[in-house]
Amino acid sequence: MLRPIVHIVAQSVKDVLMSLVDDGLVTMDKIGTSNYFWSYPSAALQSSKNKFKDLQASLEKEKAKHQRLQDEIEEAKETREDTDERAELLKELAELKAKNKELMNELQKYKENDPVLFEKKEKAAAIAKEAANRWTESIWEIESYCVKKFNMDRTAFEQNFGIPEDFDVLN
Known part of the structure; x- marks a missing residue:
């Protein structure tokens, strides 16, 4: 009865009721062809x-x-039983743990010279070098454009924008 007056969508009411039933906040019984909802x-x-x-x-x-x-x-x-063999094994275990810790510390020292890590650093350096050269070439393109478009002197442009005389691509 309220639907035509208030413009309530029936499907949204069903969805809300079913979510309340799923959460256990409302009880539902099907009697005949109708569903009855209630909550005490x-x-x-x-x-x-x-x-x-x-x-x-x-x-x-x-x-x-x-x-x-x-x-x-x-x-x-x-x-x-606290046997001599058990005590000896516990002592050996403690020694092995100490040696393991010592070897792990030594391994950390040599980690800087790891070939895999070194190769990753070389690749990262190569990528950075390519990017720097790309930016250098882009600056030269802008410089060339400005020199042609605004009829400027190349050295004046470089001085105005703080470009050093030894500005060049990386080898």
Whole structure:
């Protein structure tokens, strides 16, 4: 009844209602060929309470699992024997970790001379050189245009725009 007066699009009402149903804020029942929508204020509260109970149960379950795993760890520590072989292996492990750290530090020193990194730097330098030469040639083109168009002296142009006498392409 409101649609012709207020110009409400029926499809947008359906979309909003379906999104509310999907979010669980509105309940829908199909009775015959009609869909009925409703929402009670206590439904949201009840839904929140149910979710809270589920989360509490899940939390208790995870706490129990955590405690069980802690107990297993303690039991494994108690049953583990401190043998000479184990102590020797732990000492060897510490030495190997120290040697690994030392080798990693040494590797960092030589990283500057890495052939792959050096090649990347060479390529970047070549690209930068090409770009600088392109800009140099563009400046010469502008200079040539201005000299011809405005009948200027080339040295006067270079002085006015701060172009040095040794301005040239990079080799």
